[in-house]
Amino acid sequence: MVEIISKSMVKAQPPPQLPADQKYHLTPWDLAMLSAHYIQKGHLFANLPSTLSIETIINNLKTSLSAALHHFYPLAGRLATQHELDNDGMYVFIDCNNEGAEFIHADAHLVSVEDVLAPSSDDITALLVPSFFPLDGAVNHDGHTSPLFAVQLTVLSDGVFLGFASNHVVGDGTSFWNFLNAWAEIARSKLPSRSPPILDRYLMDFGAKPPLKLPFSHESQFIVRFHPPPFSEKVFHFSSEAMAKLKAKANEERGTSNIISSFQSLSALMWRCITRARRIPVEQVTNCRVAIENRTRLRPALSPNYFGNSVYALCITATTGELLSNELGWAAWLIHEAVVAYTDDVIREMVRKWVEAPMVYNASMFDEFSVLMGSSPRFDMYGCDFGWGRAVALRSGSANKFYGKVSSYPGWEGCGSVDLEVCLETESMAALEADPEFRAAVSQPVPLRDLLSKNING
Template sequence: MDSPSVKTVSECFVKPESMPEDSKQAYHLSHFDLAMISVQYIQKGHLFRKPKEAHNETEFMNTLLQKLRDSLSIALVHFYPLAGRLVTSKAENPKCYSIFVDCNDSPGARFIHATTGLSVSDILGSKYVPLVVQSFFDHHKAVNHDGHEQSLLSVKVTELVDGIFIGLSMNHAMGDGSSFWSFFSSWSEIFRAQESDKNGGFRITNPPALRRWFPEGRGPILGLPFNHPDEFIRRYESPVLKERMFHFSSETIRRLKSQANQECGTTMISSFQSLTAFMWRSVTRARRLPLDQETSCRVAANNRSRMKPPLSGNYFGNCISAVRTSSKAGDLLENGLGGAALKVHRAVVGHTSEKIDETIDHWFKSPYVYHIDRLFEPLSIMMGSSPRFDKYGCEFGMGKAVTLRSGYSHKFDGKVSAYPGREGGGSIDLEVCLVPEFMEALESDQGFMSLVSS
């Protein structure tokens, strides 16, 4: 997607430098992956300042783009399914809609070079995330099923007057946030090694475990019980939202954790659970809900280490759940930060391998596909992404990114995405999406605003 201020200069496709023997076979998706087929691509990216020494900008950009393409080609050797395309086979009786990845008959990952007359300050200096940021990503509004015709991975490099934005769009049926950042980090690692490793002996630190996981005796999955995508694809349109970045210093995070644990007489509540509870209460207060209105809070949970036996931390694919807890609005606000944090803590601790097995069994008995507008209740919040991923560790010869941003995908009233703070040390940035009325109320809450900076 371009906008009036973002123009595409060129585009091409990048294939893996070489293809492993395994790539010749159909690459099957797990039930975790197939459930994602109707949601949107993951879209995350980095804004960098151009190096001061980049005086000859044409030469700088040409060199940067070539290095990005070369390192991407190498990264795709390790993550070769991302260079493929989705393929479907159908059967009528019984209904069966089988989706897998063809890693050979594909032009590869898409690579776009775009320009804009905007500057870094235009992005950083705006109170709300400017809509133009959505134009820094490819596959605008695409759902994962579109990976039949569109690339499963797309890189859009947008040249600003004094900066570079590298936006990555990855088909969510191919992997979750852990997989996304695994790829981004490995690509960055390969890029940085290009100059120092002239002999081609470089090995990435965390190679992905590409073999898809299936419950014993239940894989590969033959297909979904449908005949046509119209039966299970729903295209989600975000409402009009205000999107704003709020910064929580490491000291503020420590204070919230200490307060939550002190109020509950425990030491078990984590920093992120405390922050989640703070956001849940703050947004509920901003919405001015009736006291007997139920409101829920969901937190994205990585299932890899929770499963028995556990999956590798480098497992490439989807392996997440949205852990849920709820409360009446009156109880949530009356019982303090500790009460809300304890609810979040108990929900996370209660998300055991047995619970995961139950959801897996339920899916196989009655396969389903997620739809954003049905998955998350109104008047709730969803804490997505994670500050644990080393997102600022992704560098491409321009030093540390000045900020992180996301695209159009998966934005709704109450969606909150977590990023590590740029200065590290346990600080966290939250990308908060609310309808304008609720955002204005949140910004008028002195108890909230006193703890954050933009």
Template structure:
């Protein structure tokens, strides 16, 4: 079960600003506006055994300086949201407009210390994710609308007894996981190269017009934000990391394809099918109950013409495969993987534009309370270059997330430490379901022992 929280003390808080920029006002897309009731993205990296020649103050000064430079390129993150109201001839509010005032107000940077916590405490490879990790992230429980008064980006460096953790809270109405990891990698590149080298993936702003819409602000037909916002608190959850090696993923993919007599099922639908079946089995619900698996899929490459892969903003949809519990569990893994594979294939330019038209006709924001408790949500992606974030200290030991956007059935996917082909899944379930999942025969047959302790040994040798 989750560990008790050791003390974590905030030593300092400051604001990091970019160099002065010309005033800009950025309008938001439907993909951005729909995120206003969700939490900030909270993701971070654990670094072990940094160069002994570097003091913590040197690390912090360098991070602040490089962050200031990064904010010049990712300038929306240094701004704040603003709301404007629309009125009729009788001065009655007929709608609201949300946008970003890119005023350079800055991002928050926190220096904290947790000298009773070790790197191995964070890793806890055979245990649940420790509850103290949520304290490594600022703006806990904040929803994206809070970016009117709170920073759109907040960074916390937490000193551990033998390493550091860098946690970022990144407003999800500013960008999705693709945007988040592009920012994090770019920041690391600037720090690593002292800002001299050209950016390998400069962000692309203001390409919304490619989708066929101009840049005019979108009017939301509500008189007050309270009409569409909510603050979600999940029930008590267990969170655990499960590791899937390159070999286990390859074997799972081969099994799914063999059972369907095809070779078109890719790795992730096969893994998602395993998770969907295994979690559904833990819930002991009737065979005629509908059960869904939602996959967070980005739209950039699926549009025609495509958005740039470096488009900075949101461009994702949750795509949904639905069947009955009986069909899901009575058929084999390949059947479920094929269903998910077809769902992904059907997510194309026509489908995306259809969903945009529906949203424009009836604007809404996503509500976490509306998640179906019989379903599974696969978020994030093992394609994100998590371990490319090298601040000149070498590869991170592990990635972890805060408490944001978690609920029963939420599964977050990370690239495994081994590299492409390996996957780490962070699974969030109510306690009784997690206990059943740990004993599920089909699931256990694919999960591998965690590599993180071996990784830690390698990190220990880096500067010895």
């Protein structure tokens, strides 16, 4: 249903002034991502102004992308590897050669915005939406020959979908959304009202300076191309009122006053309900992994403009029996304590251990009894206005998905609302939707008519 019309490379203009070797060295957080998939996120836009032609949209996107890449120049480069002469290891870095980011124009004129927004449609999610994203199935190491950033504009019968793929070695979710918002600002204003966040790369004092050597002689020693079995994927909505109730419930059960956050309470809910839906034995140890940002926790803190990876997945552990025999507040408190304990000293010790024994993560390391809370509702995802108005929905591709993966997004209406994209075994998904605790907390999604009735100024 999706036909590729054209592909082209967009280079940074004007080309950035770089040192002669053009090398952009990577940190432990970056190198650990070599076997993960690209980040794949996208926006669904409806009710575009009738005066805007597709040609005008494409030209503006390309021109503004070129300007944005001047500031975020590693995204226009390629990965490169330098081997030790004795084959005792390798150095992986970004060659800032300005080969360009890829721009793809695609057509899906038989698909409507309503088709993409169809509630709880496994067929749409599994078959259609992934085709809106470039570099499907690519792992980050493929950035040696593939672009580090790619965008696909898919024209629908009554809207467009912008699907992005960004190499996770180059940056995490914070970096990804900072770049997209800077690009969108340039696109909608032609000349940015403020300077986009300039690349602010720190050589962090972790006891080792880049370049860092990986103890491998060939990429086959650390690249795992993970292909998950078929799973069910659905998006669930939690209104601002629902989030407030969860927070109040967790704090009341622990006898605390607003200490446990709303997202910690939501994570505890998902950990409990998914574990129950899976019918895991009571003695089995289960984990809740929560993606957490390092920038503000380091001392001194990293610049908010730091471009790269600075994220970790905290691991909170309990047996199924402990998790389900206690209240929501008990699980939320475990998560809260783990977040509080995640300090500068802990982060630096983890990096020190990685430098001593480097490793590369891959999705097959994730165990079947765990839940991973990824992404963040704090990212300004709906702020990406390219000049056509606000997106009506956010969706993701097939990258980095497996049983127990939960990705969080801000709700369309804002005000603290949250959308969760949940990937589960088919039977477990059905059990989750029927779970009384889950049903009591989840909200009705924003009505389709409300999304589609918003005009360019709405």
